[in-house]
Amino acid sequence: MKKLFGLLMLSCLLIFGSNAVAKAEELKEVFIEGVEEMSQEEAAEYIADYIGLSQPFNLDELTGMNSIAFNEEGIAVSFTTICNLGYAEKVGVKEVYLQRRPEGSNTYGNIPIWDYFCDYETNTFSYHGGYEVKDAEEGLYYRGKQRHFIVYEGVEYSYYSYTGEIHYVFD
Numbered sequence: 001m002k003k004l005f006g007l008l009m010l011s012c013l014l015i016f017g018s019n020a021v022a023k024a025e026e027l028k029e030v031f032i033e034g035v036e037e038m039s040q041e042e043a044a045e046y047i048a049d050y051i052g053l054s055q056p057f058n059l060d061e062l063t064g065m066n067s068i069a070f071n072e073e074g075i076a077v078s079f080t081t082i083c084n085l086g087y088a089e090k091v092g093v094k095e096v097y098l099q100r101r102p103e104g105s106n107t108y109g110n111i112p113i114w115d116y117f118c119d120y121e122t123n124t125f126s127y128h129g130g131y132e133v134k135d136a137e138e139g140l141y142y143r144g145k146q147r148h149f150i151v152y153e154g155v156e157y158s159y160y161s162y163t164g165e166i167h168y169v170f171d
Contacts, residue, residue, distance in 0.1 A: 061085055061157040064148035068163035070136070072170060077144035077163060078130035083152060090151040091127040092120025095160075097145040098133055103167075108143070118149070136168050 066079040077098065083091050095118075099108035113131055121127045136142065143165045149158035 059084070059157070059159060061152065062091075062148060062150045062159065064146075064159060064161045066144055066146065066161055066163045068142065068144050068166055070142075070166055070168055074132055074134040075136045075142055075166070075168065076130060076132045078128070079144070079146055079148070079161075081127045081148040081150065083125045083150045085150075085152050087123055087125050088150045088152040089154070090120045090122055090149070091124055092118055093127065093129060093146045093148055094118030094120075094158075095145075095147040096131070098131075098142060099145050099162075100137070100140045100142050102140055110145070120149075138168055138170065141165050141167050 061084055063082040063084055064079065065082075066077065068075065068077045070076070075098065079093055081091050081093060094114065096114040097110040097112055099110055101108045111133075113133075119127075119129055144163040145160065147158050147160050149156055151157075
């Protein structure tokens, strides 16, 4: 659980502090061997790939960020939606899925998390949420899929995004 918490905290650092590069000494806390021998840039890229951190998208109206991490107990996905226009009536996510695929396949199957449900904040400019899946099947590849949305001055803007992919295996 400590490892998962460390990875999620690091993913938040990487998402919100994209201009700041973490020092290799600080990365030891996430328990990934070999990171301390890497340069700061190599370590940041390695950690981002390890936890399935995708690049945030940025539209004129909204910005979406998400990440995925795992340990032996399960998978955790976190996401953030930001309204770039100011305070919006609603800011959130909907149509939230965990997608999985077997090795050798290019086709993902959807596991509905919040299929017809949406979660949002009102009269704000940002939303942050996430979920955990405890019964993930070892050996499969996983990624999160969600639709970030805002309602600003009565108009809805939305965009689908995906986390990076992780391979759910343990040595």
